[in-house]
Amino acid sequence: MTEATYKRPESLAKREFSYCPGCHHGIIHRLVAETIDELSIREKTLMVAPVGCSVFAYEFFDVDGTVAPHGRAPAVATGMKRSLPDRVVFTYQGDGDLAAIGTAEIVHAANRGEKITTIFVNNAIYGMTGGQMAPTTLLGMKTTTSPYGRKSETEGFPLHVSELLKETAGIVYLERVAVSSPQEVRKAKAAIKKAFTVQLKGLGFAMVEVLSTCPTNWGLSPVESIKWLNENMKKEYPLGVFVDKVGDLK
Amino acid sequence: MAEKVMVKGNEAMAEAAVRAGCRIYFGYPITPQSEFIEYMARRMPQIEGVFLQSESEVAAVNMVYGAACTGNRVMTSTSSPGFSLMQEGVSYIAGAMLPAVFVNVVRGGPGLGDIQPAQSDYFQATKGGAHGDYHLIVLAPGSIQESVDLMEDAFRMADEYRMPVLILADGMLGQMMEPVEFPEFVKLEGINDHSAWALRGATGREANKVTSFDIDPVNLEKMNIFIQEIYKRIKAKEVRYETIGLEDAEYMLVGYGTMGRILGSVVKLARSKGIKVGLFRPITLWPFPYAELKKAAEGVKTILTVEMSMGQMVEDVRLAVEGSVPVQFYGRTGGMVPTPDEVLAELLKHV
Incomplete structure (x- = not known):
């Protein structure tokens, strides 16, 4: 007798991802889908996709879904959750979407303690539009709109969204994770599951920031990208739990 | 016959929306519309409705988008500069074919303009204030009573045609007081059943997707032609x-x-x-x-x-x-x- 021990999560639609080889969106999608399966919430989950590489995420998850205007996913999710408070609503956003054009929406959703979950994928660059500088781009990093390397004098500094958001009172759980190794994938899964559990318990806003590679726009191979992420991104964006009030609010 | 009450235009329109079955309101304060949002802040908790003051008109219109995705009656109100900020979301709502009602209590422009009554947002309202081939149904009441009477129709049309409907008022209609007779509360059962497409969780059915997005130009053109067919029906039926x-x-x-x-x-x-x-x-x-x-x-x-x-x-x-x-x-x-x-x-x- 053989038994399937590893299969596609039910909450992932049966279709191919549009992501580049070596990109971490696929892993992160899977972790979110596994979480939805394990919590048995597929039939009551609504998802809000962003604008960016994951614009098709509403098709990749086999749950009810929409695409928000660029950066507005937390506001769209707020509208859904206030309309149907007993549903599970999550946003899936990249750093161009959440950390640039959508800063107001994410800050205020977090500060209101909006009972939604946000998965924030940070790869320090705009992927979909072809590798432009993001607020999260590291100093010295070359992109198509910082071709000589990002300079703080003219382009400012890498924006640390999780460090900013941790000061908002409405946030209940906030962790930055990576998915560059099997151990990190397990940790990321636990964080994502916790972030959804916060919503199921009605405790408030939860977000998981996931550091991701972008081999295509970083101009590196998938393996080199992981090395670069480990050596550079983790220095700028250290992993860890920024807020965990779950115990206090139980 | 219901009795007539003396009421300010902004508050009359807000109460009319409540009576039309609207239980979800998102908005941002702006003169000369502020009594509208203030009325909703008082009224919605009394009827177990949703009231939320957003951080901007940009957020407000996207909250409207989100609630509209669930198929529940939702609205916002604003005044000219605020409606300009909402245009992005209006285009997405039109493209995603979502029912929603807007009130623009128009003031003088362009730019910051002033806070007095004006009609200088006609082009924006009727010719498309944002990107894409789309229209709003635009209703222009001439009195507070008419703004009240049109509100139920605004929600009915938003539901029936799945599109945004705009009540184009002005600072005069918003700010003056007149005797008004309010209609009875609308019973929504059976008149806004959006269960076929709305996002409410894929229980016992395929997952629903609501977007203004299609990367395939062949399909996007089809979507646009479909919407234009709806506009033809509206032109034949709803002229007033x-x-x-x-x-x-x-x-x-x-x-x-x-x-x-x-x-x-x-x-x-x-x-x-x-x-x-x-x-x-x-x-x-x-x-x-x-x-x-x-x-x-x-x-x-x-x-x-x-x-x-x-x-x-x-x-x-x-x-x-x-x-x-x-x-x-x-x-x-x-x-x-x-x-x-x-x-x-x-x-x-x-x-």
Whole structure:
């Protein structure tokens, strides 16, 4: 007798991802889908996709879904959750979407303690539009709109969204994770599951920031990208739990 | 008969929305609309509704988008600069075919402008204020009572055609008080069943997707053509206007909203002086009553279009009559409201 021990999560639609080889969106999608399966919430989950590489995420998850205007996913999710408070609503956003054009929406959703979950994928660059500088781009990093390397004098500094958001009172759980190794994938899964559990318990806003590679726009191979992420991104964006009030609010 | 109550326009429209079954409101304060959001802040908790003051009009319209995705009746209200900020979301709502109701209590522009009544947002309302081939249904009440009466229809049309509906008011309608008779509370059962497409969780069915997005141009064109077919139905069914004294009129005034009401006084004034004047007041600005206006203009010597703007609707009046009648224009803008005497003096120049 053989038994399937590893299969596609039910909450992932049966279709191919549009992501580049070596990109971490696929892993992160899977972790979110596994979480939805394990919590048995597929039939009551609504998802809000962003604008960016994951614009098709509403098709990749086999749950009810929409695409928000660029950066507005937390506001769209707020509208859904206030309309149907007993549903599970999550946003899936990249750093161009959440950390640039959508800063107001994410800050205020977090500060209101909006009972939604946000998965924030940070790869320090705009992927979909072809590798432009993001607020999260590291100093010295070359992109198509910082071709000589990002300079703080003219382009400012890498924006640390999780460090900013941790000061908002409405946030209940906030962790930055990576998915560059099997151990990190397990940790990321636990964080994502916790972030959804916060919503199921009605405790408030939860977000998981996931550091991701972008081999295509970083101009590196998938393996080199992981090395670069480990050596550079983790220095700028250290992993860890920024807020965990779950115990206090139980 | 319900009793009449004295009420401010902004509050009357808000209560009418509640009676039309709206239980979700998102908004941002802006003069001369603020009594609307304040009323909703008091009213929604009394009826177990949702009230949320957003961080911006940009967020408000996206909250409307989110709630509309669930198929529940939802609205927002704002004034000119705020509606400009909402345009992005309006386009997405139109493209995603979502039912939602907007109220724009128009003030003087452009830019920060002022906070006095104006009609200078006609182009934005009727010609598409944002990107893409889309329209809003635009209703222009001429009195507070009419704004109340149109509210139920606004929600009905939003639901029926799955599109955004705009009530284009102005600072005068928002700020003045009039006796108003409110309708009964609408029973929603069976009249806004959106379970086939709404996002409420994929329980026992395939997952629903609601977007304004299709990367395939063939499909995106199809989607647009589908929406245009809906617009054709609306044009055939929903055109509304009022006429006064056109039976024997030699001169026709055209105006909408507050201006249309003032023109009603001009008709009386002119007739008291023996001038045969009639009024055509469009109530739906989109769809515009082109054919009806052209027919009404048959036999009149001159049309005078009057607006609280530098001349926007007048372009549609000219399109309607197709050169068959001379169309003159008189307008004040920046928050200036023409008086009946002022309009009569202008009319006499063309008599």
